[in-house]
Amino acid sequence: MARRVATTNLQEGVAVAAAPPTPTAAARARWRPYLLVAPSIVLTIWVLYPFAQSVWYSLHHYVLSQPWSRPFVGLRNYQKIFTDPDFLHTVAVTLEYTLLAVAIELLLGMLLAFLLNRDSLLTKILRPLLILPLMVAPAIGSLIWKLETNPQFGFVNFFMSFIGQRYFPWGSSPRTALLTVVLVDVWIFTPFIALLLLAGLRSLPQQPFEAARLDGAGAWFTFRTLTLPMLMPYILIAVMFRILDSLQQFDIIYAMTQGGPGDTLMTFQLRAYLEAFTFLRLSESAALILVLWVITYAISYVMVRYWNRARAHLRGA
Amino acid sequence: MEKPQHNPAAISRRQFLKYTALAGAASVLAACGANTGSTPTPSSQQAASSPGTSLPTPTVVSSQHLGSNAFDWQKYKGTSLKLLLNKHPYADALVADLQTFTDLTGIRVTYDIFPEDVYFDKVTTALSSRSSQYDALMTGAYQTWVYGPANWLVDLRQYIQDENLTNPDFDVQDFIPNILHSDSWSGKPGEAPGQGDAKQWALPFGFEINSLSYNKQVFAKHKLRVPRTLPEIIETAEYISKKEANMYGIGVRGSRSWATIHPGFLSAYTCYHARDFDDHLKAAMNSPQAVEMTKLWVQMIKKGGPPTWTQYTWYEVGNDLGAGKSAMIYDADILGYFQNRGTKAAGHIGWAPVAANPDDPKAYANVWIWSLAMSNFSNHKEATWYFLQWATGKAHLLKGAVEGDQVDPVRHSVANHPKVVAKLKQKYPGYLESFNQLIPNSKIYFTPQPLFFDVTTDWAATLQKMVTSGADVKASLDELAESINKKMADAGITQ
Numbered sequence: 001m002a003r004r005v006a007t008t009n010l011q012e013g014v015a016v017a018a019a020p021p022t023p024t025a026a027a028r029a030r031w032r033p034y035l036l037v038a039p040s041i042v043l044t045i046w047v048l049y050p051f052a053q054s055v056w057y058s059l060h061h062y063v064l065s066q067p068w069s070r071p072f073v074g075l076r077n078y079q080k081i082f083t084d085p086d087f088l089h090t091v092a093v094t095l096e097y098t099l100l101a102v103a104i105e106l107l108l109g110m111l112l113a114f115l116l117n118r119d120s121l122l123t124k125i126l127r128p129l130l131i132l133p134l135m136v137a138p139a140i141g142s143l144i145w146k147l148e149t150n151p152q153f154g155f156v157n158f159f160m161s162f163i164g165q166r167y168f169p170w171g172s173s174p175r176t177a178l179l180t181v182v183l184v185d186v187w188i189f190t191p192f193i194a195l196l197l198l199a200g201l202r203s204l205p206q207q208p209f210e211a212a213r214l215d216g217a218g219a220w221f222t223f224r225t226l227t228l229p230m231l232m233p234y235i236l237i238a239v240m241f242r243i244l245d246s247l248q249q250f251d252i253i254y255a256m257t258q259g260g261p262g263d264t265l266m267t268f269q270l271r272a273y274l275e276a277f278t279f280l281r282l283s284e285s286a287a288l289i290l291v292l293w294v295i296t297y298a299i300s301y302v303m304v305r306y307w308n309r310a311r312a313h314l315r316g317a
Numbered sequence: 318m319e320k321p322q323h324n325p326a327a328i329s330r331r332q333f334l335k336y337t338a339l340a341g342a343a344s345v346l347a348a349c350g351a352n353t354g355s356t357p358t359p360s361s362q363q364a365a366s367s368p369g370t371s372l373p374t375p376t377v378v379s380s381q382h383l384g385s386n387a388f389d390w391q392k393y394k395g396t397s398l399k400l401l402l403n404k405h406p407y408a409d410a411l412v413a414d415l416q417t418f419t420d421l422t423g424i425r426v427t428y429d430i431f432p433e434d435v436y437f438d439k440v441t442t443a444l445s446s447r448s449s450q451y452d453a454l455m456t457g458a459y460q461t462w463v464y465g466p467a468n469w470l471v472d473l474r475q476y477i478q479d480e481n482l483t484n485p486d487f488d489v490q491d492f493i494p495n496i497l498h499s500d501s502w503s504g505k506p507g508e509a510p511g512q513g514d515a516k517q518w519a520l521p522f523g524f525e526i527n528s529l530s531y532n533k534q535v536f537a538k539h540k541l542r543v544p545r546t547l548p549e550i551i552e553t554a555e556y557i558s559k560k561e562a563n564m565y566g567i568g569v570r571g572s573r574s575w576a577t578i579h580p581g582f583l584s585a586y587t588c589y590h591a592r593d594f595d596d597h598l599k600a601a602m603n604s605p606q607a608v609e610m611t612k613l614w615v616q617m618i619k620k621g622g623p624p625t626w627t628q629y630t631w632y633e634v635g636n637d638l639g640a641g642k643s644a645m646i647y648d649a650d651i652l653g654y655f656q657n658r659g660t661k662a663a664g665h666i667g668w669a670p671v672a673a674n675p676d677d678p679k680a681y682a683n684v685w686i687w688s689l690a691m692s693n694f695s696n697h698k699e700a701t702w703y704f705l706q707w708a709t710g711k712a713h714l715l716k717g718a719v720e721g722d723q724v725d726p727v728r729h730s731v732a733n734h735p736k737v738v739a740k741l742k743q744k745y746p747g748y749l750e751s752f753n754q755l756i757p758n759s760k761i762y763f764t765p766q767p768l769f770f771d772v773t774t775d776w777a778a779t780l781q782k783m784v785t786s787g788a789d790v791k792a793s794l795d796e797l798a799e800s801i802n803k804k805m806a807d808a809g810i811t812q
Binding site for chain 2: 065274279
């Protein structure tokens with residue numbers, strides 16, 4: 001069959017087509033788009049199925065040790081969560097942990113990134129060492145710091161004794177437990193932010209900075225008007241990752257205090273874990289996780305919008 | 318963290334000859350004091366008595382004898398079983414002797430071991446998923462109150478009573494009754510273990526009595542008398558904390574977990590005649606006796622307890638005693654036992670019962686019982702029963718007690734055995750005396766009910782608040798009791 005083809009000259013031309021495609025080749029061409037997207041569909045189903053199952057469980061009364069009885073209870077589990085006197089405390093401690101950890105990590109990470117954004121022998125040595133805490137599993141990191149903050153044999157309290165704080169309670173007091181787990185989080189994850197920002201710094205164009213130098217702009221002016229705005233997309237990405245991670249933080253807190261002292265560090269994840277694995281109330285655990293998912297989704301939606309805006313601003317849009 | 322270990326190490330020829338010689342000598346003793354097998358009757362009672370007093374000459378049933386009785390141990394030869402075990406010296410003793418079982422039965426056994434922090438989460442996951450991966454597992458009695466009624470475990474009575482499947486030397490009456498019955502429950506909330514139509518959810522293979530383990534050197538140095546009551550413990554602990562640099566007086570558990578409530582705390586609580594629930598299953602943690610005892614407990618921790626008490630599990634409690642960081646611990650007697658070897662305090666640890674209530678000279682002790690249970694999802698139930706009866710039988714338990722660290726023995730014959738008695742007297746002086754004084758009043762003093770872990774976790778959290786925040790004890794316990802009553806009502810256990 002002849003087919004029309006576009007020609008480079010203005011005359012319309014009709015080329016005599018090569019031999020028509022075989023039925024197998026035609027079928028393959030028809031199915032190719034679907035085959036190409038099939039892995040991502042499988043992955044999507046793989047993610048969505050357990051999510052849908054969690055929603056389903058959260059609408060029932062499901063106790064693991066009573067699998068024969070799973071009555072539908074509608075939104076009762078959610079009602080129980082929102083009317084629980086400890087719910088607000090759970091929200092508060094989850095958000096406090098997140099804000100504190102991310103704020104400290106961002107400041108320290110940015111400082112580290114700037115310090116490492118120089119080519120010297122020292123920075124070449126320090127850059128790989130920076131990654132070491134990131135390679136430690138958070139639960140192991142927490143256990144290490146639990147030992148190191150022991151007032152009887154830990155090195156941290158040994159140094160604290162020089163400022164008269166030999167028995168600083170760290171994770172064993174409600175006043176200091178949050179700070180303790182935040183510091184462990186900072187120790188492990190600051191390198192993550194530093195590396196992201198370092199990559200960002202290294203990818204910035206040099207011409208604006210050269211021009212600013214030639215014009216005699218000071219360091220602070222350059223940082224405020226050039227570096228920070230251009231680095232903003234990277235900062236937002238790093239912050240978003242850390243916020244999402246911190247909202248779901250479990251292992252550091254569980255390894256350090258199991259959510260104590262008392263209920264001091266009972267975040268969403270801790271409560272959900274205990275509900276599922278200690279108290280065997282799967283449906284209430286699912287409901288808690290879904291409430292956390294809503295909070296996480298809302299925050300990430302806002303952050304992604306900011307990120308898009310920052311990128312558009314840089315493009316001059 | 319999972320640490321799968323798949324095959325027991327084979328024993329060398331020298332070890333085999335040594336064990337056979339021991340078994341041969343033991344079987345001569347067995348011939349001197351033979352115990353005729355009797356039809357096991359789980360409901361029969363046998364008064365608990367102190368080892369070495371009024372019992373018949375302890376019988377030793379060696380592996381050789383087991384293999385030579387009429388029982389067909391080879392019936393399930395060729396089967397493979399998998400165990401789920403907690404990281405514990407009792408598990409170590411079991412693993413070290415697995416080849417004996419394989420030689421006897423032809424059943425191959427593999428196992429997975431998990432640390433205790435995550436062990437029960439692993440058990441819950443394995444059983445709730447109805448997986449047939451594991452045939453038998455280690456468990457505590459409290460866990461059977463959840464696993465049993467959920468039909469995750471097998472009621473072992475059917476096997477114990479089956480003469481075709483149970484070897485004549487099993488002798489269920491040889492178990493210390495309090496301990497055996499603590500692993501049985503009817504499933505009726507509030508009904509005591511061993512009462513009514515109690516199902517035998519597990520068999521004990523090692524238990525722990527809560528008592529005082531103390532550093533004799535420290536006490537000798539300060540010329541201190543070993544305290545017996547809770548006020549005396551407070552006074553002694555406070556004194557030592559002030560006098561000794563880098564040492565505190567008394568170690569007790571404090572983590573936000575059910576494990577904080579069941580050892581020393583509940584034992585002392587029972588001494589004050591306080592209960593967790595009354596006869597109508599209403600929370601009783603705010604009774605006058607409970608409030609009085611709890612106030613003293615909080616005071617003890619503040620004046621003489623570990624500085625980071627809220628993070629203390631049994632590992633920290635035991636390690637501090639062994640490292641010379643604490644002068645005493647009020648916890649499982651075996652914790653002091655394990656620290657009396659290869660540590661800074663080795664050879665200097667003593668044991669004493671605690672009669673916490675000054676108004677009652679009796680020493681009551683809650684117990685923790687490591688037991689073996691059969692998964693209801695096992696595809697090899699009969700073969701698994703063969704394993705369970707061997708692992709909780711006289712031969713293996715004796716070997717575990719003599720050659721391993723499998724104390725406290727759950728069988729009279731093992732606890733009374735001359736080798737066990739001699740070992741404890743020689744290497745752990747005072748251990749047996751404390752054990753003997755406590756065993757008549759040692760059992761599980763919790764009220765069995767399905768929300769055990771809710772109740773005890775909340776209780777531990779409340780204890781933490783009282784110690785760290787200075788919250789009023791009476792008000793906190795009132796709040797705790799109200800919260801628990803609400804949970805019990807929501808769960809349909811009470812009205």
